[in-house]
Amino acid sequence: MSMTLRRLSRAATAGLVAAAALTAAAHSAEAADTLGSAAAGQGRYFGTAVAASHLGEADYTATLDREFSSVTPENEMKWDATEPSRGTFTFTSADRIVDHAQSQGMDVRGHTLVWHSQLPSWVGSLGASDLRTAMKDHINGLMGHYKGEIHSWDVVNEAFQDGGSGARRSSPFQDKLGDGFIEEAFRTARAADPAAKLCYNDYNTDGVNAKSNAVYNMVKDFKSRGVPIDCVGFQSHFNSNSPVPSDYRQNLQRFADLGVDVQITELDIEGSGSAQAADYTKVVEACLAVDRCAGMTVWGVTDKYSWRSSGTPLLFDGNYQEKPAYDAVLSALGGSGDPGDPGDPGDPGDGTASCTATYTRTADWNSGYNGQVTITAGDEPISTWTVTVTLPAQQSVSSLWNGTPTWNGNVMTVKPSWNGTLAAGASTGFGFTAAKNGSDAAPTVGTCTAS
Numbered sequence: 150m151s152m153t154l155r156r157l158s159r160a161a162t163a164g165l166v167a168a169a170a171l172t173a174a175a176h177s178a179e180a181a182d183t184l185g186s187a188a189a190g191q192g193r194y195f196g197t198a199v200a201a202s203h204l205g206e207a208d209y210t211a212t213l214d215r216e217f218s219s220v221t222p223e224n225e226m227k228w229d230a231t232e233p234s235r236g237t238f239t240f241t242s243a244d245r246i247v248d249h250a251q252s253q254g255m256d257v258r259g260h261t262l263v264w265h266s267q268l269p270s271w272v273g274s275l276g277a278s279d280l281r282t283a284m285k286d287h288i289n290g291l292m293g294h295y296k297g298e299i300h301s302w303d304v305v306n307e308a309f310q311d312g313g314s315g316a317r318r319s320s321p322f323q324d325k326l327g328d329g330f331i332e333e334a335f336r337t338a339r340a341a342d343p344a345a346k347l348c349y350n351d352y353n354t355d356g357v358n359a360k361s362n363a364v365y366n367m368v369k370d371f372k373s374r375g376v377p378i379d380c381v382g383f384q385s386h387f388n389s390n391s392p393v394p395s396d397y398r399q400n401l402q403r404f405a406d407l408g409v410d411v412q413i414t415e416l417d418i419e420g421s422g423s424a425q426a427a428d429y430t431k432v433v434e435a436c437l438a439v440d441r442c443a444g445m446t447v448w449g450v451t452d453k454y455s456w457r458s459s460g461t462p463l464l465f466d467g468n469y470q471e472k473p474a475y476d477a478v479l480s481a482l483g484g485s486g487d488p489g490d491p492g493d494p495g496d497p498g499d500g501t502a503s504c505t506a507t508y509t510r511t512a513d514w515n516s517g518y519n520g521q522v523t524i525t526a527g528d529e530p531i532s533t534w535t536v537t538v539t540l541p542a543q544q545s546v547s548s549l550w551n552g553t554p555t556w557n558g559n560v561m562t563v564k565p566s567w568n569g570t571l572a573a574g575a576s577t578g579f580g581f582t583a584a585k586n587g588s589d590a591a592p593t594v595g596t597c598t599a600s
């Protein structure tokens with residue numbers, strides 16, 4: 150098939166693909182959720198990096214097709230794979246992934262157009278003016294081939310240095326074209342496929358630090374000058390040297406507040422068991438807490454093919470079994486597991502004590518009110534529970550019944566007095582009287598924990 154026909158037929162199928170994606174995202178109450186369906190219930194996508202070379206492996210493809218709603222080619226769209234010599238484009242492997250994704254109604258993230266790594270040596274040997282032309286030709290070549298088929302493109306990847314300087318990283322683009330290469334790449338990309346979201350993507354920018362501040366300032370400058378940018382990707386490769394930052398959500402939110410979407414683009418967390426699961430929960434909860442967090446992608450389907458395989462950083466082990474991290478992610482996405490799988494979240498017999506807490510105002514008068522917090526055990530019996538209630542600063546609590554409070558400023562942590570033991574699904578609660586002292590606002594009830 151000639152390149153032109155290929156382009157036309159790719160574009161013509163894009164509408165059908167969008168319709169298929171909607172059907173795939175439909176939420177079924179009876180069936181067990183998958184990562185993709187649970188994330189769709191939260192208005193998010195859940196993706197994975199995919200290598201074309203594994204698509205022939207039945208378990209790999211079955212897991213991919215069942216669980217994920219978006220794919221990112223792990224290497225197949227990089228410069229060395231797509232334009233190994235100047236002007237000669239090869240899309241065979243990338244097309245395999247895109248065709249497979251479309252046949253399953255999955256979205257595709259494009260990764261990546263301009264990056265210092267996996268860059269063929271001919272690019273580095275060009276002079277400035279040739280390099281500028283080659284960069285634009287490359288963007289146009291890739292984006293033209295997949296026009297209308299890519300939901301987001303990582304237009305520029307990893308242009309900032311690690312460490313405290315916040316400086317740009319040395320690369321042929323930076324060294325020969327200067328800071329402006331990033332802006333030129335984004336402007337070229339917007340014209341090449343106006344439907345695609347255009348992202349800047351980087352690592353070690355997941356928390357607030359000098360590097361993320363530098364990216365933040367660039368995005369802010371782009372927005373103020375009308376340079377087209379729609380999203381920022383946070384790679385999120387975590388391990389003991391680079392743990393999930395405590396200000397991850399806050400960092401995502403400050404970028405979102407600039408008027409761009411944020412996406413978690415290459416998530417993997419080295420470790421195992423409940424510690425790894427808890428870290429994955431933190432990441433998913435952070436994304437869900439930020440309205441403009443459009444979705445998340447894990448960097449591979451199975452530990453055995455991970456680029457950091459020895460760190461077992463993914464959600465499925467080498468035999469495609471769901472790890473505790475999988476259960477944690479599904480649960481954080483609000484999904485429920487397969488009743489046949491005792492490890493799944495929310496299943497009877499999964500051994501995880503849990504509870505929920507809800508608040509109602511039961512009485513109200515000029516100077517005060519009574520509040521009631523109802524505690525309900527999850528699918529397991531529990532022997533104790535803990536709930537935090539944060540009061541508006543002015544308010545004070547004069548009495549509390551059926552619970553034992555401890556205070557830290559205006560946050561009260563309440564544990565049971567006599568009523569800690571609950572059967573699965575059973576409820577209890579505590580009540581309190583608060584003085585408004587000029588504020589009629591409701592208190593905030595935090596997460597209920599049980600054991």
Ligand code: XIL
Binds near residue numbers: 224306415456
């Ligand atoms: C990695 C791939 O996973 C490996 O297979 C390849 O050998 C090197 O690149 N940041 C990125 C990704 O943006 O493209 C990298 O992917 C991981 C770090």
